Amino acid sequence: MINTKPLNAMRFRSKIIMTAAFSVLFAAVAGNFFKISVLDNKKYQNMANDQHFGSVSISAHRGSIYDSKGVALAKSATVYKIFIDPQSFKEDLDRLEKLINKRKVDVASGTYTPVLDENGNDKNKLPESIDAFKEEAVDLLSQKLGISKEKVLDAIAQDSRYIVLQEQVEKPVADEIDDFFNEWGFVSVRNEEDTKRYYPQKDLAASVIGFTNGNISYGVESSYNKYLSGVDGRTISAVDSNGNALPYRYSKTFEAKDGDDVYLTIDREIQYILEKNLKKMVDDHSVKNRSCAILMNPKTGAIYGMATYPSFDLNDPFTVSDQSIYDKIFAEKNIVEPTKKDFDDYYTEARERMWKNKCITETYEPGSVYKIITSSAAIEENVIDIENDTFYCEGFKKIEGHKANIDCWKLAPGHGVQKFQEALTNSCNPAFMDIGMKLGKEKFCYYFDAFGFREPTGIDLPVEVKGNNKKLDEMELVDLAVSSFGQCETITPIEMITACCASINGGYLLKPYVVDKVVDSDGNIVLKNERTVRRQVISEDTSAKMRNALYNVVVGNGAGNVNIKGFAIGGKSGTSQRLSETSRYEEIKEQEDAAIQEYGASYVCFTPADDPELILFVLADMPDKEGDLYYGSKCAVPTAREILTEVLPYLGKSPEYNEQELKNLDVKVPLLKGASIDDAVKTLDGMGVKYEKIGNGIEVVDQSPMTGKSIAKDGCVYLYTEKVDPSDTMVMVPYLYGCSPSVANQIINDSGLNYTTKGASIDRDGATVNSQSITEGTLVPRGTTIELEFMVNEISD
Template identity: 60%
Template sequence: MINTNPSNAMRFRTKFVMTAVFSILFTAVAANFFKISVLENKEYQEKANDQHFASISITAHRGSIYDKNGVALAKSATVYTVFVDPKQFKEDKKRLSNLIEKRNLDKANGTYEPKYDEEGKEIDALPASIDEVIDQVTEFVSVKLEISQRKFIDAIEKEGQYVKLKEKVEKNTVDEISQYFDDLGFISIGYDEDTKRYYPQQDLAASVVGYTNGNVSYGVEAYYDEYLSGIDGRTISAKDSHGNALPYKYSKTYDPKDGSDVYLTIDREIQYILEKHLKEMSDEHYIKNRACAILMNPKTGAVMGMATYPSYDLNNTGELNTDMLLEKIYAEENKYNPTEKETEEFEAEALERQKRNKCISERYEPGSVFKVITAAATLEEKTIDTEKWSHYCSGVERLMDGNKPFDIHCHERYTGHGVVNFQDALTKSCNPAFMELGKILGADRFHSYFEAFGFLEKTGIDLPAEAYGDIPPLVKTDSREAMSHIDLAYSSFGQCETVTPIELITACSAVVNGGYLLKPYVVDKVVDGDGNIVLKNERTVRRQVISEDTSEKMRQALENVVNGNKTGNVYIKGYAIGGKSGTSERRSEKEVMRNDIDNNDTEGTGMEYGASYMCFAPADDPELILLVLGDMPYAGNQQYYGSSVAKPCAANILEEILPYLGINPEYNEQERENLDIKVPILTGSSIDDAIKQLDEKGIKHKEFGNGIEVVEQSPMTGKSMAKDGCIYLYTEKLSESEKMVQVPYLIGVSPQVANESLSAYDLNYVAKGVLSAQDGTAVKKQSYDGGTYVPRGTVIELEFETETFTD
């Protein structure tokens, strides 16, 4: 019998609906539970951990940076982050307040019994009131941490258990604060260990070492940050339901892994020599756009020294060392009376440029040093017969720009060089001759060698912010015209293209090292905390550009450049050196571009110049190669040439570095005949023995006094002087005035006249940079100014140069 009761049917439908609803709800809950517990488990776990665990980071000690000999250039010292626990501070305050109130009550009741030490001072004396304590604590902390009192007051009034007061606090300051709070019985001040970066050598190699302040970094500090920074540790502690940290047993500490140490290929002593002589060059020639120098091993690519002057103090990176860069920006922007806002912008830009490594981050026209590349390409391609080829230089080369004649001058602008062969063209640095060599090579081959020598790409040096060179393209693009025959002419002697110093010295290394283009590097190795070498840089060949045979011929040709014009190049007695000077018009600079309206005639247009010199030694098997650049020297006295500005600087550098590296001189016959003599020890000897010793060595001498023993001599032992110099022997003590003579003015005179003049004044000399017997030279500098009074026999150092060499 079928049940047709309506109430039963209704109950059935209700049960069905409820079952369906509950099924849907259960499915939704289950799906959400699956989503939270499985799909989004990590996210919710982190949220839970944030609620149940407190985490404090422990900073890893950053690795140190050393020079090749282990001299520290960058180190990390332990400092501290000082924090306050506001909750504990309130409890400390309440406890001390209760003690003060009890003391005051005991005093009122007459039951207070103070204790005194042997000197009669009250032991554990309490302050007058808790307000007085808080005022004293606030003032003490603000003074010691150099923060405002308001900051400390706000910190202790906050909720929670951790408010940071100051980072990078020195240990002695932390010790003072700790002792102060211990004396109060307060436990609410805490300290987290941290590290602070400092640079013991201050501004030495600043553009290479770089710096880091946690947010930005430069130099090696930036490039090798992955190795230097290490891995921070962490302390994780449990929190109760109110968010308070549970006791220490509920915490776990993961120790930090300190960073690895980095060892440079740079030698501190060599770096110092580079920077010292760059400063001398910059000061003497009023360099406007900084100077730089690179010393490198051409066989490996290891950088032995890399300097930019002016440098800056790595411990004080927010301060301009000089106004040089600021004045350069004024010139670029043509703003010599800037507004206050403009001054702020210019100073910020100058600060940023000061941190830039000029050797790798700035381009310039290389000038005649680039003739080394053109010459190497010519020899490699055999486009001329070097034994037969010649070119007539009249001082100007006329090219046609459409129907308009276009004149390009040689540096021997008015007389020209006449007929020159390949070696003459290089030695005399003849622009028209190299224009002809470039023309014979052709734009395609010239361009291919520009690229092959690495000028259209970064060298890959292990430093950040490297730039690379530029030259007009072979094919017209949307933004540039294709290389014209005039561009090719200028490029052949280094005027149309721009390069970086690191690109140029790397390319020149390839010219003299057998033809191999190498990857330069400034870091030798990276060593971890256990002494393991985790990275080692070695010689890396990018490609071979020219043959061994071509490279050998170029070494000989560049040595001939020096020997063929010793006064215009780096010549040092006893050393075989190859080299090339360069002077370029800095047309790529903003102020020059603005002033240079007619680029066919630069006179009166505010032209600036780049003065450079490249050299290597020993010439037959180079162990080092050097590039010096003085960017935009003072041009008013016409002494802006590479041979006048950069060459003397390069000579001074090599004169110190060659002996330092243990590269001993090997004198040829002419040099031996004119070799300087070392002054022997004669003081304390009998006058007869001293005279006999000097006579045997063929050294001239004069005696003063009637004694039998030499009590004083001039020059002193250890000094060097020209072989025809004279030693002055004193057998009696004379007054200072009796021994003094006046130095003559010698600038501009020949070696012979200089020698005769000094001899007449009872003085000696030593020639710097050339043989004392060399003709065609004149004194450029003397170590003591004319009119100065010095002891008789003093050695005057003379620097000679040929004034007519202008390249």
């Protein structure tokens, strides 16, 4: 008998092993199933969705940018994206081809009866052939979308469900394409709403607003992009088991969330005033390296206007329209006669320079405007007695360890002995070198940093750069000397005006800003910018002394500052050597050769002088050096005067005249036409205004100047009591340039004309006519008012 026990035992062990193996395998499968279906469900669901769904982004409508009054500066218009579903297009073609073939059979067999319209045309007319239709469709898409026929044919041939033919298509074109394909029942060529950015004010505030084009963005468009951009929507379409997209009609669209609107602190009218006057300054003085201006509130940091000229058209930002941009580059590259290749080679660099906001992205030597900062630091540290200390200027100063003398702008014999106010008014370099030495290197560097010149201001615009100067361990006595009057350091215009704000607003260094608020589509304010104090740099007392000192600069040197009747203004001009703008720095520094130097002409002013509400900065970078017109007082000051003359009444600021101004106050001519001659004479006598009667009538039938015109207090109004031939009233405008106030007054009166004045006070010694509003030799009606600008023809820094 065979013993089966060992065999049975072996079989039993095999069963156990197999059972254990299957148990382990089952556990692994069950565990993996649990992991996939429960733990990693979301991951695999997304993978499945990726296989079963496709998606197309829908651009959100970008938020608008408005000025402080709600005027649109940047808008997004609705445009359309034209796309084709190639697979559906083939199906549409097959369907149309069957209709055409059937029609041909019906016509041939005589079973087709056309339905005619009132003009006798077949309402149900079909294309001659499918090839003819396809050719017509391709031609239409090519012409209307501005793309090649090859691109259309290539799109049609794709094995796809969604091909974009063109973006940014205007509505009339999209409608025309829709009408064409709808006529034949095509569902394969469609459009989607999209957005297009445009700028209604074109070049106004271009460097502040910036633009957006693909992944390129500048200005507010860049710094506030997260608010403006909104959230894109998406169209989700299904795909079949082979991964092919189902027809576009089988889709679901998730609408885009439009961007928020941004409101600037900038006022369009003020911005226009700044840019208009910068253009005149650039044209008049042949400024080589652009100009800029900033008008802001020194109490809050809100910017009312920030301009760079020349500017560019935001709707066409890739066109360099101003030759001066290229001229500056060619001068740097020593290219005397540029060729077309030179223009092509330097196009990108010219374009980038054009886009830059000069107020925040370029540095310059501040020159004598920096004396405001040196003065503030010295007064705060009590190193000078502004009432009693004296400073001597012989036209130059010798600095220990430096081989050459450092000149004052007023050469020997210089300014002589001066107290602080005289030194500031005279803008005396040797006096400020003395003040800098009293302050010392350590304190000078401390205040350079404290006033924010070695750090960005934090303005809400992109690509801001920061100023620079020698650090304490690098600074020698000569560096301290020239830094004290603004010639060693390089800073940005926004740093300069922000530091000047701190000097006059109580000592508070503020964060400037150009955006007031951000508002969502429901009108909710999602962001509000307000006054932000970075730190207090000087005391209220020091700040009050600086306001008074700068007011007295204007009073004491009306020729080189902004004087506007009825407004108390403080200010300081500056003229700097632009050593940092040339590779010939050392050559210029050693030779002091005016022929190879360039200059920066600047001016800062504020009003009211005792409690400033406005502060203005103007810079002409590299004006023409002919004569002395490159000085800040000759170049930047007249521009600042024109800006404030327009801005102050626009903002509703009322003049408050002092005793001297009241004495020489212009008068407005009242309405006299239609009144009796006796009443007219009585009115003018009451105003203390001279008059001349012309004719023997008893009623005023005409008058000159007209109602509302201003004339000097000793001017004359001409009253016509009889109709006269207009040619008999004409007189010729005389040449008045260089005339003193008394001589100009005599000539004007003898000519039968009137005048008003601006610029330097006519009571100031040496004041003469610098310009007249009507060209000499012009024939004008008797009594016409000419505006005369008076200046004191002396050089002032």
